[in-house]
Amino acid sequence: MRGDVGLMGEKGETGPQGPRGPFGLVNIIVSAFCATLGYNYPAPNMPIRFENVIYNGQEHYSATTGTFTCAIPGVYFFTFNFEVNLISTYVELKKNGVTIVVAYQAYQNGYQSMAGGAIITLDVGDKVHLETSENQNGMTKISVFAGQLLFPCPTYSR
Numbered sequence: 001m002r003g004d005v006g007l008m009g010e011k012g013e014t015g016p017q018g019p020r021g022p023f024g025l026v027n028i029i030v031s032a033f034c035a036t037l038g039y040n041y042p043a044p045n046m047p048i049r050f051e052n053v054i055y056n057g058q059e060h061y062s063a064t065t066g067t068f069t070c071a072i073p074g075v076y077f078f079t080f081n082f083e084v085n086l087i088s089t090y091v092e093l094k095k096n097g098v099t100i101v102v103a104y105q106a107y108q109n110g111y112q113s114m115a116g117g118a119i120i121t122l123d124v125g126d127k128v129h130l131e132t133s134e135n136q137n138g139m140t141k142i143s144v145f146a147g148q149l150l151f152p153c154p155t156y157s158r
Helices: none
Strands: 032-036 052-055 067-069 074-095 098-105 112-122 127-139 144-152
Touching: 098 112
Parallel strands: none
Antiparallel strands: 032 052, 032 144, 067 127, 074 098, 074 112, 074 127, 074 144
């Protein structure tokens, strides 16, 4: 059995200061970009130039060349999402000219979408781009290419 709650007492003295908390995020290391194609049916057998930049705060992506150049060694996520029309589409995500991921979408009488991506490690100076092939370049102007640093790895080596 429990009785009634009594009156509130006087405020007590302030206690000792607690321990210092963990350090906050002071120096956030970032590298990211996002761009849309801006034109239909890009040229084959060369980096696809995504000309309409949505975000490129660190300027590691070049809309002129269509290439991302690594400035911070680490683990990155690259993704692409294409609207496909009139022509089947084949695309390769390449790192330093070597194919990492491929995607294909056959044309089927209307607009389709295709997407792909990869998580890869990069060193300073590594280059990443998308490339299509002859007669398989049906991407429309609203297609998107994006990449971002997930976390830096300053000791990464090949």
